[in-house]
Amino acid sequence: MTDRTSTLTLSDRIQTARKYANLTQKQLADRVGISQTAVHKLECGRSRSSRRTVAIALTCGVDPIWLDTGRGEMSLGGPPGSGPGVSGVSESAEGYRVPVIARIPLITWEEAKSYSPETAESHHPENVKAWIPVAPRTSAKAYALEVPDDSMEPEFTEGELIIVDPTMKAEHNRYLIARTSEDNRATLKQLIVHGNRQYMKPLNSRYPLIEVQGQLIVSGVVVAKYKDY
Structure with a gap:
């Protein structure tokens, strides 16, 4: 879709994006984690900026x-309905199905032990601590x-x-969430492959x-870090 709305203000763009996703102000607020009043202030121009613009956009x-x-361009592009953690789609004005939410679950290290390319299919814990907005470049099995x-x-x-992302291949120099058959604790380390030997390397020399x-x-x-301010 070609962008024809570059002259819109931030408040106009937020309102356009919300309607594009077929969301009410309350629905958008709940999914982003802010108040409906905050969304209203953004859309009417009473708030001129927000630290949640990325989350609003991806939602x-x-x-x-x-x-x-x-x-x-306004649209993220890619196949209709693509993106990680898509929990719903809506029809745009042009009849395309677009992602409503691009987000992944923040899980515990104990839960991480059960993740793998084979077992992570739609594996979202019942009591998710939080949902992390991400650009839709990871697989639907990604987590935080x-x-x-x-x-x-x-x-x-x-x-x-x-x-x-549990679907990506573990290769030399990549950072992994992994455990060994000798130790059941999941850990974050860099994989080092030397000949037929493998090492889990911490970056802190201590x-x-x-x-x-x-x-x-x-x-x-x-595959990435997420930082919210």
């Missing part, structure tokens, strides 16, 4: 850059985790949110390099 299935600046400690500093700091003994059981590959 409505529009491009975050277009929503924030008016540049480019909180970094549990400082073993991967400076690349990953404790408490940061990482985006993990932690030891771990040689993989037995089978390496991979729950996913880290």
